[in-house]
Amino acid sequence: MKLLQQGKKEQEMTKREGAMREESEEEKWVHDESVDYKGKVPLRSSTGVWKASLFVLTIEFSERVSYFGLAANLITYLTKVIHEDLKTATKNVNYWVGTTTLMPLIGGFFADAYTGRFPMVLFSAFVYIMGLILLTMSQFIPSLKPCNINICHKSTKVHEVIFFLALYCISLGTGGYKPCLESFGADQFDDDHSEERKKKMSFFNWWNFALCFAMLLGATVIVYIEENVSWGVAALVLTILMALTIIAFYVGKPFYRYRRPEGNPLKPIFQVIVAAIRKRNLSCPSNPALLYEVPMSEKSQGRLLSHTSQHRFLDKAAIVEDKHVEQKNNPWTLTTVTTVEETKLVLNLIPIWLSSLTAGVCVAQGSTLFVKQAASMNLKISHNFTVPAASISSAAAIGTLICVPIYDKIIVPILRRVTGNERGISILQRIGIGQTFSVMVMIVAAIVEAKRLRMVPNSNTMSVSWLIPQYMILGFADSFSLVGLQEYFYDQVPDSMRSLGMALYLSVIGVGSFLSSFIIIVVDHVTEKNGNSWIGKDINSSHLDRYYWMLAIINALNLCVYLLLAKNYTYKNVQRREMEHGGRKSDELEMVP
Structure with a gap:
């Protein structure tokens, strides 16, 4: 009898050991429809996760250094080198930023439907670097330079053509870069593996952290070179940096997990x-x-x-x-x-997308009117050093660099224990906090601008440090609203539309820039009838404080609408096959908040 019982125990142990070996073998491979660079099922230990996403972060970092190095100081170039007035320069910046952030809708669609994300990134890299090369040529080749002499009151037409051609070539390259890189980086984490899924949630935080570090370098080092050395040297530095990171991105090819395109997602x-x-x-x-x-x-x-x-x-x-x-x-x-x-998910995106456009309008102020405010203020930090006006935008990056690690490493773990939610708080709650900060940004900006205008008649110049609070709050807002929108438009779209989802996130900023230009046109048309336009030919003849108060009210009203939408929102309801602790659980439903 004892021998019989012992035999049964040995059989059960053998079965358990066999099952554990099968589970361990299953754990070795990634079963989320992704493939490795040979087209086979990826090995979990040698592909994906941070080892792969770091290559993606590297090329995205260089692209953002280029973008912010140009965008942060573009209004200065248009007004001081090409000699456009404030309204024209502001509209041209908004048009370029808007186009740059709307082009991803095209690139994301073709990546999801036909090419896949990796090939689209490589193609876009070629177009992007061609734009940087054209920009560099427009500064060094004598016949393409802004002026034939050192000082002039109007740039040459050929320079303007080549300069804007280079800018919009960069916009075209961004159309494939932005939607595909971030979704390609997120693809390196398996949604059906609990540990990798948590890492993916952190990925969006650290992605934004890297972007803000790139913004910090672009708005300080690159802008300093543009202002104190030359635009040509800055463009050359950006071109070389981009070329090196493209090579690095291609070297990481064996470590990536790839998703095959599934045809027209629409x-x-x-x-x-x-x-x-x-x-x-x-x-x-x-x-x-x-x-x-x-x-x-x-x-x-x-x-x-x-x-x-x-x-x-x-x-x-x-x-x-x-x-x-x-x-x-x-x-x-x-x-x-x-x-x-x-299809229901796509319909649910529309009201959230519309109610997020005011966040894009706020972001647009950071690279346009906020910069012109800075240019009219005292930029001296010491007797020997003057900070470039565009570099003050680095305060927003610093705000995000401070906020993201605190949120990811301290606040989220505490909220996980309190709420039981893997994310700590839901995606839409995070976006709502960011929109609240956006209201605060415009209120602070209005108060500071009103104070600056009161000092102008007395020939007193306010220190540029007064702009730091509004930029810092803008950085806090981005840490919640923009990171939340990135995660929302990746997670809450159909799996076959994730590149297009990231493009929809970017379109929030793009349409926000166009909307900002439209608001400027309407405000100028309405207020100039009284002979005292809120947005005049220069910063001191304008009333930007009133304009900012108007934006604060619009953001506050939009926040109320957004809260109602978020309260009644239904999240994606996934039948997830969970992989955890080396084993595979049974199928279970999970609402993804």
């Missing part, structure tokens, strides 16, 4: 809408289990989403009729629950 959305319209006369079943879905074991790509109660009309696209055999072969008449839910 097509399934149109199929759901068409199928729902065709079945508009049908009634949705009370039991969602009666709706059509492909079993997880039969699904070749992507994850399954569980049914949610919102936008019930779209559920009709998944109703199975008597002729369901023919329907299953025609996605324009019958779609799965997952496809319906992905």
Whole structure:
């Protein structure tokens, strides 16, 4: 009897050991539809996570140094070198920033649908560096220089053509860079592995940390070179830095995890809408289990989403009729629950995107009117050193560099224990905190500008250090709103649209810049009728304090609308297969907040 019991125990132990070996073997590989550079299932230990994303961060860092080195001081170049007035220069900066942040919608779409993210990044790198080379040539080749003499009151037409061609070539390159790099970096973490999923949440924080460090270098070192050495030397430095990081990015190729493009990501959305319209006369079943879905074991790509109660009309696209055999072969008449839910996700993005545009308007002030404020103030730090006006924007980067590590390493762990949420607080709550800071930015900016204007008649010049608080608060706002928007537009879009999702995040800043230009035009048109325009030809004849108060009110009203949207928002409901502690758990549902 004892021998029999001992034999059973040995059999059970053998089974357990076998199961553990199978689980350990399963843990070695990444099963999230990604592949390695040879097109095979990636080995977890040698691909992805931080070892791969650091290569991605490197090339993104150099691109952001270039962007901020140009964007932070562009209004100064347009007014002092090309000799544009304040309104024209501000609109040109906003148009360029807007175009640069809207081009990713095109690049993100083609990456998701046809090329994949890695090839799109390489193509965009070539276009981007061509723009930097053109910019460098416009400063060194005599026939392309701004002036034929050292001092002139108007730049040559050929220089303006080459200069703006270089700028918009950089915009075109950014169209593939920005949406693909960040989503490609996030792809290096497995959503079905609990430890990697937590690292992905930190990835967005540290991504923004690296971006702000790049902004700090761009707004200080590069701007200093532009102001005190030459724009040509600055452009040459940026070109060399970009070339080196492109090489480094390509060297990291064996460490990456790649996602294959899944075709036009917008097509399934149109199929759901068409199928729902065709079945508009049908009634949705009370039991969602009666709706059509492909079993997880039969699904070749992507994850399954569980049914949610919102936008019930779209559920009709998944109703199975008597002729369901023919329907299953025609996605324009019958779609799965997952496809319906992905369409609902896209519809949910629209109000959040619209209510986030005011954050983009606030960001636009940091590289335009805030810089002109700084230029009119006392820029001397000591008798021997004068800080460039554009470099004061580095205070925003410093604010973010302070805020992100504190939030990621101290606040999030505490909130995780308090709320039980993996993120500490939900994504939309984080964005809401950022929007609250945006209101504070405009209030502080209005108070400081009013004080500066009162000192102008007495020929007193306010110290530029007065602008530090509004820039610091802008950095805090970015730490919450912009990082939150990055995570939101990556996480809450369908898996097949993640590059396009990052492009939608960038479009918040792009449309915000265009919206800022539109507001300036409207405000100038309305206020100049009284002969006292809020935005005049120069900073001292303007009333930017009133303009900032108006933006503060707009942001406050928008925040109220946003809070209502966030309160009623339904997050992505994923059927996740959890991988943890070397084993694979059973399928389970998880709402992703």
